[in-house]
Amino acid sequence: MATTVGVVVFPGTNCEMDAVEAVGGLGGGGRLLWHGDADLGDVDAVIVPGGFAHGDYLRPGAIARFSPAMAAVARFAADGGPVVGICNGFQVLTEAGLLPGALQKNAGLKFLCQPTTLRVESTDSSLTGSAELGAELSIPINHFEGNYTCDERTLARLRDEERIVLRYVDNPNGSVDDIAGVCNEARNVVGLMPHPERACDDLLGSADGAVLLRSLLGAA
């Protein structure tokens, strides 16, 4: 049976169908999960997709993290289930405390929508298990608040524990230590600002995101 990936939809989410399409193209089955539902059903993995959950009011992710679905996602993650937050989904996961740090506004004042090159820094995570260490992937970003920051102690831990799973080759937004994606201690929860679901077909300019989502399906 196809691996089922639950894709959480908040009011203001706008990348959910991209995620469902991408997962479907890789042989999985994407299933939309409404944020107000406290039960994820029998999903094998979860994607918290991009967009502007609750209009990004107060802070990106600040209100979304109180949704009933997020309590269920936290339980799913605690049980070892693979969870990936993409862009706004990364912001939601940091606000929810499932990942460390925060995403501040980009250095240089601009909203950024462009291809970026990412380097795979660890293959020990639910999003990078099928990738090659050191591989460079072309995957687009589309954000205003994607500048990853955390205190020095947290950064030291992330480095020591090799939890920085993806770095920008040419840092576009000012993120500390070129961080594009990090994972939690158990390595089953990963957040990244770039959009792998938008880079799963050569027609879109790159299919390099497929190896990441294939990793997620493999981790499920």
Next chain:
Amino acid sequence: MRFTVLVDISLRSGISDPAGATIERALPVLGYAGIEGVTVGKTIRFTLDAVDADAARQVAGDLTESFLTNPVIEDAVVTVEPA
């Protein structure tokens, strides 16, 4: 008792503030000189019921820390006064 609460939120030192930087950059064009250190934050106001000022400060402080701010990037000053 009813209290009014003002939460004054600012970005922590070193956190990117493009709104503040953009305003500061525009000032010379408008003919203003010598203005520095422009920062943009936000204020949140509400009223709440509590038995006394200490209890009101406790609730407002907890709410500010757990929801209204993200301590990784923001600081806040909470002011509580009788309504």
